[in-house]
Amino acid sequence: MHDPSQPSALRPLVEVDDLTKSFGARGGLSQILGAASQRQLIAVDAVSFQINAGEILGLVGESGSGKTTLGRCLLRLVEPSSGQVRFDGRDLISLSKGDLRVARRQMQMIFQDPYSALNPRMTIRQMLSEVLRFHRICTDAAIPARIAELLALVGLDQSAADRLPRHFSGGQRQRIGIARALAVEPRFIVADEPVSAVDVSVQAQIMNLLLDLRDQLGLTILLIAHDLSVVRYVSDRVGVLYLGRLVEIAPRAQIFAAPRHPYTQALLRAAPRPDPDRHPTQPAIAGEPPSPLNPPPGCHFHTRCPLATSRCKSEMPQLQTVSDGHQVRCHHHDLALLNPLPR
Amino acid sequence: MSLLDIRNLTTRISTSRGVMNVVEDVSFTVEPGECFGIVGESGSGKSMTCRSILGLLSKSGSATGAAWFEGQDLLTLKSGALEQIRGRQIAMIVQDAASALNPVVRIGTQIAEAMVQHGLVSSKAEARQRSLDLMSKVGIPAAEGRIDDYPHQFSGGMCQRVVIAAALSCSPKLIIADEPTTALDVTIQDQILRLLVALQAEFGMSLILVTHDMGVVAQTCQRVAVMYGGELVEMADTASLFRTPRHPYTMGLLNCVPHLDRDVGTARLRPIPGAPPDLMNPPAGCRFHPRCPLANDACKSTRPPLREVAAGHFSRCLRQDVLGEEIWTAESARA
Amino acid sequence: MTSQVRRQARPSRMAQMGGLISGAAILTVILLASLLASHLIPYDPIEQNLRDTLQPPSLAHLFGTDNFGRDIFARVLHAAKLDLMIGFLCVVFPWMLGLALGGIAGYFGGLADTLIMRTVDTFTAFPFLIMVIGVIAIMGPGLFGMYVALTMAGWSIYARIVRAEVLVIKKSEYILAARSLGYGHGRILLRHVIPNVVTPTIIFAMTDMVLVILSTTSLSFLGLGVQPPTPEWGVMIAEGRGFILSAWWMVTLPGLAVVLVGVALSLFGDGIARILREGSQA
Numbered sequence: 022m023h024d025p026s027q028p029s030a031l032r033p034l035v036e037v038d039d040l041t042k043s044f045g046a047r048g049g050l051s052q053i054l055g056a057a058s059q060r061q062l063i064a065v066d067a068v069s070f071q072i073n074a075g076e077i078l079g080l081v082g083e084s085g086s087g088k089t090t091l092g093r094c095l096l097r098l099v100e101p102s103s104g105q106v107r108f109d110g111r112d113l114i115s116l117s118k119g120d121l122r123v124a125r126r127q128m129q130m131i132f133q134d135p136y137s138a139l140n141p142r143m144t145i146r147q148m149l150s151e152v153l154r155f156h157r158i159c160t161d162a163a164i165p166a167r168i169a170e171l172l173a174l175v176g177l178d179q180s181a182a183d184r185l186p187r188h189f190s191g192g193q194r195q196r197i198g199i200a201r202a203l204a205v206e207p208r209f210i211v212a213d214e215p216v217s218a219v220d221v222s223v224q225a226q227i228m229n230l231l232l233d234l235r236d237q238l239g240l241t242i243l244l245i246a247h248d249l250s251v252v253r254y255v256s257d258r259v260g261v262l263y264l265g266r267l268v269e270i271a272p273r274a275q276i277f278a279a280p281r282h283p284y285t286q287a288l289l290r291a292a293p294r295p296d297p298d299r300h301p302t303q304p305a306i307a308g309e310p311p312s313p314l315n316p317p318p319g320c321h322f323h324t325r326c327p328l329a330t331s332r333c334k335s336e337m338p339q340l341q342t343v344s345d346g347h348q349v350r351c352h353h354h355d356l357a358l359l360n361p362l363p364r
Numbered sequence: 365m366s367l368l369d370i371r372n373l374t375t376r377i378s379t380s381r382g383v384m385n386v387v388e389d390v391s392f393t394v395e396p397g398e399c400f401g402i403v404g405e406s407g408s409g410k411s412m413t414c415r416s417i418l419g420l421l422s423k424s425g426s427a428t429g430a431a432w433f434e435g436q437d438l439l440t441l442k443s444g445a446l447e448q449i450r451g452r453q454i455a456m457i458v459q460d461a462a463s464a465l466n467p468v469v470r471i472g473t474q475i476a477e478a479m480v481q482h483g484l485v486s487s488k489a490e491a492r493q494r495s496l497d498l499m500s501k502v503g504i505p506a507a508e509g510r511i512d513d514y515p516h517q518f519s520g521g522m523c524q525r526v527v528i529a530a531a532l533s534c535s536p537k538l539i540i541a542d543e544p545t546t547a548l549d550v551t552i553q554d555q556i557l558r559l560l561v562a563l564q565a566e567f568g569m570s571l572i573l574v575t576h577d578m579g580v581v582a583q584t585c586q587r588v589a590v591m592y593g594g595e596l597v598e599m600a601d602t603a604s605l606f607r608t609p610r611h612p613y614t615m616g617l618l619n620c621v622p623h624l625d626r627d628v629g630t631a632r633l634r635p636i637p638g639a640p641p642d643l644m645n646p647p648a649g650c651r652f653h654p655r656c657p658l659a660n661d662a663c664k665s666t667r668p669p670l671r672e673v674a675a676g677h678f679s680r681c682l683r684q685d686v687l688g689e690e691i692w693t694a695e696s697a698r699a
Numbered sequence: 700m701t702s703q704v705r706r707q708a709r710p711s712r713m714a715q716m717g718g719l720i721s722g723a724a725i726l727t728v729i730l731l732a733s734l735l736a737s738h739l740i741p742y743d744p745i746e747q748n749l750r751d752t753l754q755p756p757s758l759a760h761l762f763g764t765d766n767f768g769r770d771i772f773a774r775v776l777h778a779a780k781l782d783l784m785i786g787f788l789c790v791v792f793p794w795m796l797g798l799a800l801g802g803i804a805g806y807f808g809g810l811a812d813t814l815i816m817r818t819v820d821t822f823t824a825f826p827f828l829i830m831v832i833g834v835i836a837i838m839g840p841g842l843f844g845m846y847v848a849l850t851m852a853g854w855s856i857y858a859r860i861v862r863a864e865v866l867v868i869k870k871s872e873y874i875l876a877a878r879s880l881g882y883g884h885g886r887i888l889l890r891h892v893i894p895n896v897v898t899p900t901i902i903f904a905m906t907d908m909v910l911v912i913l914s915t916t917s918l919s920f921l922g923l924g925v926q927p928p929t930p931e932w933g934v935m936i937a938e939g940r941g942f943i944l945s946a947w948w949m950v951t952l953p954g955l956a957v958v959l960v961g962v963a964l965s966l967f968g969d970g971i972a973r974i975l976r977e978g979s980q981a
Binding site: 190192224229247248249273292293294295296298299301304305 | 405406519520521522549550551552553554555557558559561562576577578579580582583602603605606607616617618620621622623624625627628632633634635636637639640
């Protein structure tokens, strides 16, 4: 299925079909031990979407939404339980270990915690040299020049190459992580909360870097974030996850102008804005997110949804297309449109 | 008469690499019933300021200056007298609620602990009843069934509510909340902030809200102080600070935060170049000058004083009169 | 208005380094002296000289002579070489074994982890002396038997330490990054995991060395380790048992040597540990 928002007949670069990941024992010893240990955690629940080449898809969700697990499944850093992930038409899940290693060059990850993402005992030069040598990106003689290019690409000074990670700030470490990902010359990058652990004044630097990489290198990026304003600034399209399910996906302008899922609306209402005239007195949404170990039947969101009916409690809504490129998983998405957002 | 009057607070920490001033000459007041925000990034000194007020520094830290509260200078009090004030008159809420709670003590006991310590309840039954009341007040559903639970049975948001209940238990005059919602999801953060504001109004307390999130202070606080590199660089009522910022750092922060309510099209955010200063070796003169597009020679050599540049609006910038939006255009787009 | 400044005395950098430096100095002196022993002292440590038995310390014999007329100072120095070498090797072998097995157990988990850790549990379950005596009983008393015995008794704790550290490191994002870059398990384990878990083992090894030397001297004292006439501190103390009242120098002076080396190693080890801890703070 091609993304209808893209008029061109190009195949999407990344296609995800019914991707599911569950944790927890099933059968065998746990059956003997009893029902309690058979509880499964379905972290990613039959998620499907596509990402076109050169586009940034922003995936938003709170804790328990499964967004980090989803990102890792795309790279097979976590093995999916079922479903398909196709990269440039080729299924990743069925690849052998050897083929996967080759395929890994095409897709890389940027991690959330800059203080844990770099090996504390390797200098930047050692780390990047290892990558370049392992994948035979260039000849040994060309390595220093390539390292210099990578550092310049992410906006770091050349003197950074021979220092250890502990000499760098959070923002700089994040850039080093990006340089490492770029060293293999990937076509696709999963950026897992790349600015969450970085100071506010530095976040814009990293966000601009990601936009530059899209514009100058034609990179395709999956941006995972919990901060809607970051997603708005960086993404071309946005998807919203709730308790492992994709509940809404649309081009950026549409999802912020006219969100059709009550959860998306609640997220937008709850996010704080630097606007002194805005003084909400009531919380955007009541209640706690349900435990992923014990998700509510039917629509997962019904326990907190102002529009919930008995149908929502028993029947899981399917993802429906409401307009060009805009899909929603809600029985009452028409009502949601009528529900004004107090901004 | 202000509830809390901080004057020239300076906090030094000695480390193996030397001594650094994590808080430098900070002065501000908090009025009764007011929500006062302190906003800053990491290393700005905002958390250290709170800890200094309550005497919660580690052995390697020391604070000078004065912190006047109800006629007493908190910085001169011995630990016995300070303990009378902590929890009773001034309560503190920290970022990671789950680790603020003792994992092997029941929730009800922890909420009542301060009341028992300060002799405000006369029996176990009374303590229990007060705990139940507080739990309902902070929005913990089915309090009766949960009062004997342990912290690990609560979610992050619920743990924070428990911590708030404990903080409220002695009806303090002031609550200091140090990044109370940073570790929480945005919908839960929203709930907790509304709760804090509602409780503040109901109990008539003052609230110092420390955060790095400009959006949080805009929607929650009446007055705001901006901290950078250990110094207080701007202070004003919220509306004035956001509409007419009078310090390049504040203005830079407001310009580099992405907007939730509008697209910027193809225009780029204007980040502040560089990084926060190393407090072991702070820059001479104005601490922000290495990153400031307006910096001139005076800025690099003289430490600017905090001056009142408009009614109730203070700024520590020598050049704030030439401050305009355009300073952050061509300069910082190169970052 | 200034307040009382709460200041806490903090040991200066020099004072902190003092332990490391003095420990290192003592060890260096002992090591050099033991290596140059044959050149420094004209007496042969083994050759008997029955005319000069049981002489008290004097200028001619700094530590006196024993019941066979052997110069005790010469014997103490030669023993130093032996004891330090045993101390070193009987830490290095367990360290390498524990690092390898603990690393494999922690990194791969599953069956490897179960097999290795149950083996560790088995070894740990044996009281130290029982295991050592048992091994020596099988292999016969002597230096080689002692190496084997001490290694078998000592490796399991290293495996535990390493496994615990590896379990933590395994969750780091740079390990995940290494996998996403396509690196194989061997490379990740050797180049990325092990270098980051080594520090706590070295810190522990410093303490362990003291204990090993004490164990060596104790075993030799009991007649289970080094055999006479090879000079070794424990052996010498055993030989001096019968002469405690008449020739105190036979027992006391080798004993003091043990204490001196133990203290020096502890000071040195603490200093190294502090440096390594500071250096490994990311």
